[in-house]
Each structure stands twice: as C-alpha cells, then as structure tokens.
Amino acid sequence: YYLLGKKTSSFYIVAQLQMLMPLLMKTARAYADALSAFKEGQPIGDGIGALVAAKLIHGRPFKRLVKDTIVAEVEIDGRRAYVVKAEGPGAKVGKPGEAVRKLLEELSDEVKAVIFVDATVKLEGEETGEVVDGIGVAIGGPGVEKFKVEEVSLKKEVPFYSILIKEDVEEAISPMKKELVRSADKAVEHIRSLLAEVTEEGDTVIIVGVGNTMGIGQ
Known part of the structure; x- marks a missing residue:
C-alpha cells in the first residue's frame, strides 16, 4: 500500500x-x-486439542501408530477409547487422519464413534476457551488428512463428532493462555457427556486430539 500510494501519489491507497x-x-x-514460544518450547494455543488428549492418556502406556503420532487405549466411563x-x-502435528484411518481399518466394525478435539476460530465478541460441540471431522490445514478419514468413514459408516475450543488466530500461535488451559x-x-449420549458401555470409540503438541507430552 505504501509503495503503491507513493508511486501513484494517491491519498486513498x-x-x-x-x-x-x-x-x-x-x-x-x-x-x-510465537517466536518466543517456539524458542522456549512453550505450549501454544493451537495445541489445546493435544492437551485434552494428553489429559486422557496421562500415565497410561502408548505406542507409535504412524509417523509422529501415538495412540493409547483408555477406559472412559465403561467405553474403550483409543486416544490419538x-x-x-x-x-509436531502428526498425521491424525492417517492414524484414524489405520485404526478404523484394524478395528473393523467395532468403532461406534470418532470424536475430534481441536481449536476453532472465535468471533471477536466471543470468549476465549468456550467449548462447543459439532459434527464432522475437525482437522485444519489443506484437507489431506481430513480426506483420509472421510474416505474410510463412508465405507465403515462411523459417525464423527467434534469438540471445539474457541480462540482467535493470534492466540493459536501464541503461548497458551490460562483460559485455554x-x-x-x-x-x-x-467428551464424557457426548459418549453417554451416543454410545453405550462396552462400546469402542476413537478420540483424536488435533493440533501442535509443542511443550505437551503424553
């Protein structure tokens, strides 16, 4: 704008x-x-989905499922949950789409629901950290990972749900605020409420914590 305005002598530009x-x-x-956060290895706002997954996994054994992506088997209110x-x-952001596809193929028809937990962009007047429920695959980016999941979901007929935490774009790349924590x-x-609503005890589900896991372990 500055160079073009100077070149054209246009006040409006x-x-x-x-x-x-x-x-x-x-x-x-x-x-x-963001530079400071990455330098110090601090969790950023985009890692809220990974933080939720880490809370579910904490203290339990896990294994690497696909590149840069791990899975742990956890019991939640009588349901067997595979947390990714x-x-x-x-x-790292891992490959959540590829991981879910692999689990769906391995577990065949056992999976009754897949729940994605991720950050979502809030409107200016909304509060940071507000949690909302949604339907579908909540994976950001160019859509490659999302396609991998949606492709196999049509074959398996597994319903997808989303738990979304609201934040703005600046908060997503900045050190995680206490409201998000x-x-x-x-x-x-x-997640517990959703499981009680759409599944029964003994069912198998997949829970995916989407986002950059910097500063967040297992």
Whole structure:
C-alpha cells in the first residue's frame, strides 16, 4: 500500500494502510510472541486439542501408530477409547487422519464413534476457551488428512463428532493462555457427556486430539 500510494501519489491507497495498520500490528505482535514460544518450547494455543488428549492418556502406556503420532487405549466411563495425538513434546502435528484411518481399518466394525478435539476460530465478541460441540471431522490445514478419514468413514459408516475450543488466530500461535488451559477440563467433560449420549458401555470409540503438541507430552 505504501509503495503503491507513493508511486501513484494517491491519498486513498495510503489511507487504506492507515486503516489496516492496527490489524497488521496485532498480527505482527502475535508472530513475535510465537517466536518466543517456539524458542522456549512453550505450549501454544493451537495445541489445546493435544492437551485434552494428553489429559486422557496421562500415565497410561502408548505406542507409535504412524509417523509422529501415538495412540493409547483408555477406559472412559465403561467405553474403550483409543486416544490419538501427535507425539510430544516436540513441535509436531502428526498425521491424525492417517492414524484414524489405520485404526478404523484394524478395528473393523467395532468403532461406534470418532470424536475430534481441536481449536476453532472465535468471533471477536466471543470468549476465549468456550467449548462447543459439532459434527464432522475437525482437522485444519489443506484437507489431506481430513480426506483420509472421510474416505474410510463412508465405507465403515462411523459417525464423527467434534469438540471445539474457541480462540482467535493470534492466540493459536501464541503461548497458551490460562483460559485455554482451563477449557481442557471442560472439553473432557464434554467428551464424557457426548459418549453417554451416543454410545453405550462396552462400546469402542476413537478420540483424536488435533493440533501442535509443542511443550505437551503424553
């Protein structure tokens, strides 16, 4: 905007830069905070899904399922749950789509539901850390991992559910706020409520914690 405005001597082009500057500065500060977080190995907002999965796995044995992705078998309210997350505490996102596809193929028709836990973008007036329920595959990015899951879901006819934690784009790449840390426990309760609603005791489910697991172990 500045160079084009200077070249054309157009006040209106420069005025656009002035109007956008607060948003640009907000984004720039977020990236500066992100550099600090990655340097120190601190959890970031995008890792909230991985944090929820880590809370479910904590203290239980796990194994590597696919590249940079682990799975642990956990009992939750009488249900056998396979909890999937990226292998921490390094800055990895893993391959959740490939992991879920492999589990669905191995477990055949045993799986009654797949639950994804991930961050979602909030509106400006919404509160950080609000937990909401949804339907479908909650995996961000270009869509490759999501396609892997959706492809096999059509064959297996397994319903997909989502537990989403709201945050803005800047919070996703900045050190994790206390509101997000607290929301992890709320997300676990949402998972329990959802399991009670859509499954029965003895059923098998898959729970996927999506996101960058930097600073978050197993």
